[in-house]
Amino acid sequence: MFRGLFQYVDSNSSIHRLNPQVKLLMLLPVLLLAIAANGIVTLLLVVSFVLSLYLLAKIPRSRYRAILVIGLFSSLSFFFFGMFFYFGFYQHPEGTITILTWIFRPEQAETMPILGPFLLFLTGGRGIVVAQEGLVWGTVTTLKFSIALFSSNLMIMTTKPKEILLSLSKIGIPVKITFVAMTALRFVPVVMEEYYTIMNAQQARGLKIKKLNPKSIFEGLTTTLTTLIVNIIKRARILALAMETRGFGARVQKVSYEELKMTRRDKTLSAAILVATTIIIILMLFYPYHTGFTL
Amino acid sequence: MASILSTENLYYTHPGATQYALKNINLQVKEGDFTLIAGPTGSGKSTLALCLTGLIPQVIVGDMKGTVLVDGKDTKQYEVYQMAQYIGLVFQNAENQLCALDVEDEIAFGPENLGLPRAEIENRVEKALNAVRLNDLRHKYTFNLSGGEKHKTVIASSLSMLPKILVLDEPLSELDPTGCQEILRTLKILNEEYGITVILIEHKLEHVLGYVKTAALLKDGEIVAHGPTDEVFKKGKLDEEWLDLRVPEALKLSQELVKKGLMSNLTLNTTEFEAQLPLTLAIGTSPKNAINASSLGLQGEKSPPKIPLMRIEGLSYTYLDGTEALEDINLQILPGEFITILGSNGAGKTTLARLMAGQLKPSKGRIVMNGGDIARQGKADLARTAGYTFQNPDNQLFCRTVKDEIAFGPRHLNLSKEETEARVENTLRLMQLEQFRDRDPQTLSRGQKIGLAVASVLSMKPKVLILDEPTLGQDSSRINSLVGMLKTMSKEGLAIVVITHDINFAAEHASRVVIINNGKILLDGEPHMVLSQEEVLHSASLEPPGSVRLGKLLGLPPMLTVNEISKALQNIEEAGG
Numbered sequence: 001m002f003r004g005l006f007q008y009v010d011s012n013s014s015i016h017r018l019n020p021q022v023k024l025l026m027l028l029p030v031l032l033l034a035i036a037a038n039g040i041v042t043l044l045l046v047v048s049f050v051l052s053l054y055l056l057a058k059i060p061r062s063r064y065r066a067i068l069v070i071g072l073f074s075s076l077s078f079f080f081f082g083m084f085f086y087f088g089f090y091q092h093p094e095g096t097i098t099i100l101t102w103i104f105r106p107e108q109a110e111t112m113p114i115l116g117p118f119l120l121f122l123t124g125g126r127g128i129v130v131a132q133e134g135l136v137w138g139t140v141t142t143l144k145f146s147i148a149l150f151s152s153n154l155m156i157m158t159t160k161p162k163e164i165l166l167s168l169s170k171i172g173i174p175v176k177i178t179f180v181a182m183t184a185l186r187f188v189p190v191v192m193e194e195y196y197t198i199m200n201a202q203q204a205r206g207l208k209i210k211k212l213n214p215k216s217i218f219e220g221l222t223t224t225l226t227t228l229i230v231n232i233i234k235r236a237r238i239l240a241l242a243m244e245t246r247g248f249g250a251r252v253q254k255v256s257y258e259e260l261k262m263t264r265r266d267k268t269l270s271a272a273i274l275v276a277t278t279i280i281i282i283l284m285l286f287y288p289y290h291t292g293f294t295l
Numbered sequence: 296m297a298s299i300l301s302t303e304n305l306y307y308t309h310p311g312a313t314q315y316a317l318k319n320i321n322l323q324v325k326e327g328d329f330t331l332i333a334g335p336t337g338s339g340k341s342t343l344a345l346c347l348t349g350l351i352p353q354v355i356v357g358d359m360k361g362t363v364l365v366d367g368k369d370t371k372q373y374e375v376y377q378m379a380q381y382i383g384l385v386f387q388n389a390e391n392q393l394c395a396l397d398v399e400d401e402i403a404f405g406p407e408n409l410g411l412p413r414a415e416i417e418n419r420v421e422k423a424l425n426a427v428r429l430n431d432l433r434h435k436y437t438f439n440l441s442g443g444e445k446h447k448t449v450i451a452s453s454l455s456m457l458p459k460i461l462v463l464d465e466p467l468s469e470l471d472p473t474g475c476q477e478i479l480r481t482l483k484i485l486n487e488e489y490g491i492t493v494i495l496i497e498h499k500l501e502h503v504l505g506y507v508k509t510a511a512l513l514k515d516g517e518i519v520a521h522g523p524t525d526e527v528f529k530k531g532k533l534d535e536e537w538l539d540l541r542v543p544e545a546l547k548l549s550q551e552l553v554k555k556g557l558m559s560n561l562t563l564n565t566t567e568f569e570a571q572l573p574l575t576l577a578i579g580t581s582p583k584n585a586i587n588a589s590s591l592g593l594q595g596e597k598s599p600p601k602i603p604l605m606r607i608e609g610l611s612y613t614y615l616d617g618t619e620a621l622e623d624i625n626l627q628i629l630p631g632e633f634i635t636i637l638g639s640n641g642a643g644k645t646t647l648a649r650l651m652a653g654q655l656k657p658s659k660g661r662i663v664m665n666g667g668d669i670a671r672q673g674k675a676d677l678a679r680t681a682g683y684t685f686q687n688p689d690n691q692l693f694c695r696t697v698k699d700e701i702a703f704g705p706r707h708l709n710l711s712k713e714e715t716e717a718r719v720e721n722t723l724r725l726m727q728l729e730q731f732r733d734r735d736p737q738t739l740s741r742g743q744k745i746g747l748a749v750a751s752v753l754s755m756k757p758k759v760l761i762l763d764e765p766t767l768g769q770d771s772s773r774i775n776s777l778v779g780m781l782k783t784m785s786k787e788g789l790a791i792v793v794i795t796h797d798i799n800f801a802a803e804h805a806s807r808v809v810i811i812n813n814g815k816i817l818l819d820g821e822p823h824m825v826l827s828q829e830e831v832l833h834s835a836s837l838e839p840p841g842s843v844r845l846g847k848l849l850g851l852p853p854m855l856t857v858n859e860i861s862k863a864l865q866n867i868e869e870a871g872g
Contacts, residue, residue, distance in 0.1 A: 008396070010436060062615070162400050183394065189438070190390070194690060200654050201691035203674040204683045206707035206755060227693040230737055234689070235391050242392035242449075244354055245384050246456060247376040247408035257403035257416045 007189065009157045015057035019266040020163040021170065022273070023155055029277040034147035036284055040136070043143035050150045057158045067153055074149075075142035082138030086131055098132040161185055166260055175254055183239070187232075194231060198224045298364075299492050300324040300347065300382070300460055305361035307342060307351060316342045318516045320361070324494060324509075326459070329486045331503055331524065332496045334513030335539050335770045336742065340496045341387075343513065344464045346370075347494070349378040366459055376408065382460040383453030387468060387768070389445035398440075398448050399424075399433045405456045423451040426489055427481050442640055443474030447481055454485070460492040461485065467499050468768045471640045471796040473836045475499075479506050498770050500542050501799075501841065504528065504563050529561040539772050541799070544841030547857045557864075565844050572848060576868055603627040604758050604790050605651065605681070609660035612646055612814075620646040621814040623660070628759055630788040633781070635801040638811035639836040644794045645686075647811065648761050651792070652683035664759075679708060682757030686764045688744035691751070692736040697728055700736050700747055704755040718754045726750040726780055742773040749777070753784065760784075761792045766800050778804050802826055802840040802855035810835055827853035 015023075033046045054064075086097075106127045109116035119128065156164070161182045168178045199220070207220065243249075305320040317339050324330055334340050345351045349370035352359045363370045366381045386392055395401040402423050406416040424430050427447040432440065437448060446466050453461060463482070467475045483506055485491045497503050504510075510527040512520040520527045528546060545568040552558035557576065562568040610624040620643045628634065638644045649655045651662060653669045661668045665680055685691050694700040701722050705715040723729045726746050731739060736747055745765055752760060760781070766774050782804075785791050795801065801808050801822060808825040810818040812835035818825045826832070832839050846854030846863075854860045 161396050186394075186396065197685060197687075197690045198693065200674070201685055202693070202703075204652060204654070204678050204691075205704040205751060206675050206678045207703075208673070208675040208707065223693040227690065231689050238386055238388065238391040239394065241350055241354065241384075242386060243394055243404075244375045245348060245350065245379045246394075246405035246452060247379055248394075248404075250374075250376040250408050250410065253410050255407050255410050255413060255416065257400065257407055257413065257420065259413070 007157070008160060009057075009059055009063060011058050011158075013056060013058040013158070015053060015154075015158045018158075018269070019260055019262055020159045020167040021260065021262075022266045022270050023159060024167055025270055025273050027151055027155060029273060029280055030147060030151045032277065032280060034144045034151075037144075038140055040139055040143070043140060043147065046147050047143055047150070050147060050154065053154055054150070057154065059154075059157060063157065067150065070149065071142075071146050074145050075138070078141040078145070079135070079138035082134040082136075082141070086134030086137055097134075100130045100132060100135075102127065102129050104128040156185075162258065163260065166256055166258065170260070187235075191228065191232060195224065195228055198227050297326065298323040299326040299328075299366055300494075301364050302346070303362045303364075305346060305363060306359070307339075307346060308358040309342075310357045316357075316516050317346065320346075320516075320518055322511060322518060322521070324460070324492060326492055327486070327490055329482070329493045329506065329508045330495065331500075331507040331510040332494060332513060333498055333500060333510060333540055335498065336768075336773065337740065338513045339516040340498075340513055341464050342516075344384060344462050344494075344496055347460075347462055348382050348384040349373060349375055350384070353378075379405070379456045379458065380409075381458055382462060383456055383458035385446070385449050385453055385461070385463045385466055387465045389442070389449045389466075392449050393437045393445070395437070397434055397436050398429060398451075401437060401448050402452045402455050404452060409456075419455045419457065423454040426454055426485060427451045428484075441474065442470050443477040446470070446474070446478055450478075450481065450485075454491075458491070460494065462494045462496070464496045465498070465768070466495075467497055467503075471836070472502075472798075472838045473639055475502055479503065482506065498540055500540055501544070504543055504546075525563065528563060539770050541771055544845060544857050548842070548845055548860055551857060551861045555861075555864075565841065565848070568845060569848055574849060576864065601629045601631070603629050604664065606663040607651070607660070608663065610647075610650065610657050610662065611659035612643075612650060612655065613658045619814055621650070624814075624816060626809065626816070626819070628790045628792065630758070630790055631785050632790045633785055633793075633804060633806040634791065634809060635793045635795055635805040635807075636809045636811060637795060637798060637801055637835075637837060639796055642811045642835065643814040644796075644811055645763055646814075648683065648763050648792070648794045651759070651761055652681050653677040654683070675707065678704065678755055678757070680758050682752035682755060682760045684745075684748045684752055684760075684762050684765065686767065688741065688748040689737075691748050692744060695735060696733050697731045697736055697739075697747060698723070698733065700751050701728075701754045704751060708755060718756070722750045722754040725783065726753070727776070742769055742777075745769070746777060746780075749781070757789070759790045759792065761794070763794045764796075765793060766795055766797050774800065796837070798826065798832075798837055799840050799856075802842065810837070812836075822855055823853045826855055 030046060030050065033042070037043055037046070104119055104123075104127045106120060106125060108127075109120045112119075165175075165178045165182050169175050202220065202223065208216075300322070301324070302320050302322045305317055305322075306315055307317040308314070309316050320343065332340055332343065342351070345355060346359065346363055347365070347370075349363070349365070351357060352371060353373075353375045365378060368378070368381065370378060393401055395404055399420060402420045403416055406419050411419075424433055427450055429444070429447055429451060432444060437445060440448065450461070450463070450466075461482075466478055470478065479502060482493050482495065486493045495503065495507060504524060507524055509522060510520070510524045511518050512527060528542065543564060545562050545565050549558055549560070549562040549568060549571070552574070553561060557574055558571050560571060562571060605626075605628040607624055607626040607628075610621060611619070612621040613619050624647060636644050636647065646655065650657055653662075653672065653674050656670055661670065663669070664677075665672070669677055669681070692700055694703055698719060701719045702715055705718050710718070723732060726749065728743070728747060728750055731743065731747075736744065739747060749760075749762065749765070765777065769777075781789075781791050793800070793805070805822050807820065808818070808822045809816060810825060810831065817831055817835055818828065826839055827843050829839050829843070840855055842854050842856050842860055845857075846852070846860050849860065849864075851860065851863055854863060
């Protein structure tokens with residue numbers, strides 16, 4: 001299901017052609033907004049901005065599935081949390097929040113044998129309500145999470161791992177660290193493929209995974225993971241030898257074959273991003289209430 | 296010419312081992328040579344490759360005695376990255392050696408690490424791409440390449456270090472015939488046009504002998520023959536044991552004929568063989584004239600009609616991205632059959648096998664087994680009747696001991712304890728794994744692992760057993776012992792389906808051969824009928840077994856193996872005499 005998430009999409013769109021450092025820079029105001037902004041309208045604007053970049057990047061439709069599933073799941077869980085626990089969790093004084101409807105009143109605890117006290121314990125003795133504030137909280141958190149997920153995914157989908165590597169080492173991160181991270185990313189699809197093969201092999205030997213039985217899930221996972229890890233270690237040893245024979249670890253300054261070129265378009269865009277970031281910070285500091293910022 | 300690579304009294308012991316892995320190796324390779332190092336599995340070929348390139352002793356520990364000189368430099372005194380500029384190494388599995396995303400980056404990886412000026416890197420990448428003819432694919436992603444192309448990329452990435460010597464460890468073992476030819480042609484170009492000394496380690500020799508100039512044979516860690524290819528293979532040193540190496544059939548047959556006194560010289564290929572014809576049999580005539588059907592003993596016995604175990608009806612499969620993998624496949628599998636499904640890489644063989652095991656759902660058509668469509672039977676339930684082993688045994692062994700591994704299946708079938716126990720013992724005996732009963736499966740050799748993977752499925756007593764490429768990286772004695780065990784089972788009614796691109800395997804063992812190309816069945820039938828149709832096989836990028844040509848040259852009806860030919864000749868003689 002998650003095949004294709006966080007994987008490069010081969011294309012030559014205008015987003016692909018941008019200098020990766022500019023793309024990294026663009027993440028700055030977007031993520032700043034995701035963290036600082038709390039207004040639904042503002043956040044919606046940012047989400048639609050990020051999604052319009054997806055269209056510009058010409059991401060094929062099949063690649064949207066995984067990200068939409070994750071987005072949906074997380075939003076459901078945020079809403080669940082916001083609806084059921086906002087009231088109990090934050091200990092708002094009675095009357096300060098707008099209760100739309102009661103789902104579980106503390107009085108009901110007595111009529112429900114085991115579940116009652118348990119729910120009471122979870123909610124700090126206050127019960128469960130659907131409150132307007134809880135719904136707002138769920139929406140805002142979903143939007144913030146989506147912005148972070150969508151924008152970082154877009155960065156990876158439109159930038160060659162090699163270029164990410166280069167731009168990270170340009171800002172001072174050691175090559176060995178970035179290389180390890182990138183190799184891990186490169187092998188994700190291979191390892192996933194192998195994981196499915198091992199699961200299939202187990203099912204081909206009569207293992208039925210009962211979806212709701214923790215013991216069965218545990219048994220399936222431990223056997224699969226052992227095999228998977230042994231295979232990964234074997235593969236890593238070969239890769240290490242292969243890298244060694246190609247000079248990895250030579251005591252010289254590594255040179256990069258590809259150069260990251262800053263075109264005029266890149267420079268203009270970087271300037272625009274910096275101006276936008278400054279404006280956002282000014283708005284955040286001086287007009288937080290008008291623009292949906294509350295720090 | 297001087298030796299560019301030489302070893303002196305080289306001994307090596309793996310850490311913890313008591314026996315030598317390499318014993319007294321004195322190898323001299325001249326500049327510009329194309330050398331083959333051949334030997335059965337476990338003879339120390341790969342260990343030798345690691346020694347030649349300096350990975351032993353620089354990276355891999357163990358006890359090494361003696362010296363290895365590469366272009367006059369002692370491997371003990373140079374670090375791997377320095378040595379890499381004199382000698383390059385390409386490992387067996389190309390996939391595991393790729394560290395960058397696209398072809399160009401992969402090739403630039405080495406020179407980048409050496410910290411060369413950018414212009415020099417570009418120059419080297421360009422040259423390496425030219426040498427392996429990959430210019431058109433330079434921006435392609437390595438995971439989208441074919442097997443042969445991946446190997447060429449790895450070779451190019453080694454070339455960009457500008458080595459004088461290139462060592463390749465079994466580069467052909469996972470490739471189909473087209474891929475093999477591609478790599479051998481590339482190596483020939485590197486050797487002849489670029490003057491690179493090539494050392495090729497292989498045990499699959501059918502295609503190789505036409506390319507190499509010299510050969511060294513390795514057995515139990517020792518070099519037992521070394522010299523020009525002709526000498527090594529023709530001077531009668533090739534006793535029975537060496538036939539394990541899968542030598543060309545022309546060589547095998549000529550050896551038989553020389554033994555019988557029918558031919559005077561050994562021949563390495565079909566052309567040489569033809570030059571020795573016509574053959575005069577002891578009865579004073581050529582086989583062509585003495586032939587009659589009764590003398591060949593080829594009439595098959597008619598067996599009573601059987602009820603098919605599995606019926607595949609109008610099966611099609613389309614991948615998510617719209618590629619059609621299989622189109623309108625119809626097959627019936629009868630009890631006791633030994634079917635091989637042949638095709639080049641990407642023909643749709645594995646897809647068909649996985650559909651048969653219920654791991655994929657057909658886009659169209661159906662597969663009927665146990666009186667019902669298998670799409671409606673769960674994977675785990677289907678496992679009782681259709682057993683499946685994957686290409687890579689590492690992916691299907693996940694228990695702590697061999698015994699547990701075999702018991703895994705029966706245990707999930709809810710059998711009684713006694714029944715499980717009985718099946719495990721029975722399977723251990725049948726697959727000759729008794730002495731490994733308590734070993735960790737991961738410590739077994741590849742051949743043993745394949746045997747265990749098969750055993751772990753057999754213990755569920757399936758009616759159809761599907762094996763995906765069980766012969767990869769195996770020498771013939773191991774393949775033969777596996778097949779022997781399988782044939783015992785098939786006498787009891789088990790139907791065996793083997794997916795492979797190894798045509799000699801089909802020729803030797805199958806009772807029925809199915810050829811698949813581009814997702815369609817081209818031919819389906821008795822092996823002699825199918826495998827002698829050279830043109831159809833060529834259209835599926837397959838090479839008919841050497842014996843088909845040899846048999847034709849001798850004027851015999853379609854023959855599939857050297858044994859068949861020599862038996863046929865014997866029958867003719869007996870009938871005539």
